Amino acid sequence: MAKSASPSTRKARSSGRRSPLASVSLLVIGLLATGGAYALFTTSATAATSSQVSSMVSDGQKLFSSNCASCHGLAAQGSGVAPSLVGVGAASVDFQVGTGRMPGAASGPQLEKKPVQFTDAQVAALATYVATLGPGPSIPSSAYLTGKGEVATGAELFRVNCAMCHNVAGAGGALTEGKYAPPLAGSSAKHIYEAMVTGPQNMPVFNDLNITPEDKANIISYLKYLDKNPSPGGLDLGNLGPVSEGLFVWIFALGSVIAITVWLTAKSN
């Protein structure tokens, strides 16, 4: 699909914008060079892709103004209730809308996941549109999402970087003031990657210097390993640790033992 390729190149280019003149001239040269070369070979193909992109952008813009602008503002510039989306990148939109967090609904201390309200194509359109507003993390390349990385490295990185909020087994955990880090079972590889690069709400951003894309892929592989392999010891009791084990021993083990003692000492009449 075109959505993953074109927004990322656009962003890569515009992120070089340090001194306005330098970048403009670079852009012009770059565009002339690549555009010219492409035009020489496949004129029709480029035309098709760019028109597809621009139609996605305009679709996205329409979807945005009818669904998102009420909070984020018509130009996504932000408002009193919601932050600006300039520069959050396609990844952020794909994560927020793709997991059903957006469009937001005023609720408790933290915006909750809801059933996803848009089709994949609509999500892609929204992401493409927001990505045109400013450079930001793009949707990850599928090479990092295979779940075939090194699970051991991933597990170690997960324990060091993520477990304090999400729990070692990814079972989730409490944060302050009613906020929480959600359980990670069942999160898609793409959304895990996007969560790391965009840092939704109270989650920190893990950019490529903190955790390289390869290591992100390893973390994803570990989480997928946990998803695929049930606990070798039997029921995992929600992976909540000793609290659920204690409850289990009192309610089920001791409970059944007491039931047995009552039965053993019952008078046979």
Add this chain to the structure above:
Amino acid sequence: MTVDTTAPASAPATSADLPPSNGTRVTNWAANYIDERTSISGLVKELGRKIFPDHWSFMLGEVALYSFVVILLSGTFLTFFFQPSMAVVTYDGSYAPLKGIQMSAAMSSTLNISFDIRGGLLLRQVHHWAALLFVASIGLHMLRIYFTGAFRKPREINWVIGFVLFVLALAEGFTGYSLPDDLLSGNGLRIIDGMVKGIPVVGTWISYLLFGGNFPGEAIVGRLYSLHILLLPAILVAALGAHMVLLIVNKHTQFAGPGRTEGNVVGSPIMPVFAAKAGGFFFIIFGVVMLTASFVTINPIWVYGPYDPSPVSAGTQPDWYIGFADGALRLIPHGWEFMLGPYTVSMNILVPVVGLVVFLAVVAAYPFFEAWVTGDKREHHIADRPRNAPTRTAIGAAGVTFYAVLWTAASSDLLATHFKLTIEGVITFLQVSVFVAPVIAYLVTKRICIALQKKDREIALHGFESGRIVRLPGGEYVEVHEQLSDYERWKLVSFDDHAPVMLRPNKDGKITVPARLRARASNWFFEDRIVPVSLTEIEASHGDQLTQEQVAVESR
């Protein structure tokens, strides 16, 4: 050839009339052989005649005993493969997400027990589940003893021994929990280290001694292992032996009932009925633990990963029985730590630690306190129904509530996420509850006990309301009251009555402060009370009641 030493007891029964079979002859010979060399038959006869009353709550101690046996058996298996060393090795077992990771030999060998030794994971889980059941059943057993007053003379010493067993069980549990050197247990040790360091002046030194240098050091797992498999079990077994001997010497308590007095015990003799039942019960407990361990994961160290001082997992908890201590730490408000000159004074740690030690001391000393208050020097072998000692029961309920609040506090984070609350809200609520809830529990329990006593009294005197309305020949309507049988009534009316002690001057004509205190305590205990129904009251009440038989006669 192996022969059961219990043979002498059964031998006389079988050899009565019939010509002895071959098998019997062998057992007889063996029994004789052993008896002639040990004179054990006297002991067996004596023991075999001991009586154990039947009530389900009297079996809780047995549950603890049998889970301890399961712990010993499974633990022995684990020692064959566990390496109590903190030497760093690279894991190369079959659990993929840890392959190639550096960890201590302790962790690596525990992983090997879990994944590469046949039956290892099952026995690890058996050991841990049995340990949780062990402490839980001890706890419940103690509550049974407390609420039935079975700690009264002559059993105060056994209460204290039992308390020591409880503390040893906690220590065994904690040392065991720390052995695998995984992330969770390391965090637990970190907290212990913090608590030790919080002790004024000597704390840091003790921590250095304990860990052989800076936390975590390289010594702690080996040291805990020595404690866990050598010293603590040895003391535990010795205390357990003393506990059992005293149990036999003191005989078991029994609930009131016809034919049951302070001077006898009604139940089944150890040989053969009780022994057979107990043997069966052991296998039932073993079975329950086995089933649990086969189907339910416990302490998945492979998820926690090796200990490393930097990460801490959300939802890090100790095993349930240490939870109350963790909860106490969590309930301390911010900012209780202050500087005194160059020293940090950690009130945030000292207060909960001292609080818990006091709580445990109160538990251990309660029998002596109650004996002092009642001034009762008699022996008690009839167990109280909890309602018949309202103040004691209420104090117990307050203690249980206090413990429960601390215990709940240990899972404050899980309460927050699972019930969509804020963690601050949960903590504040529990901070208030830890003081208020025991008081409420005390008051409510006391009232409930007294109400139940009143109801018992009513029923003993006037019988049940049967719901049948009868019209008498004279036109009067009455409800038929069904009288209790004498057996049932006995249970309701036989209990001790204590009146508050009178404050009297001693022989020098003075009223001492202790005497005054005691009078006040006694007043607190026995001010509100319901007097047991007396025989004369029962006889008197029969006259004015329309009983079942009378109705039958009249309506004919």
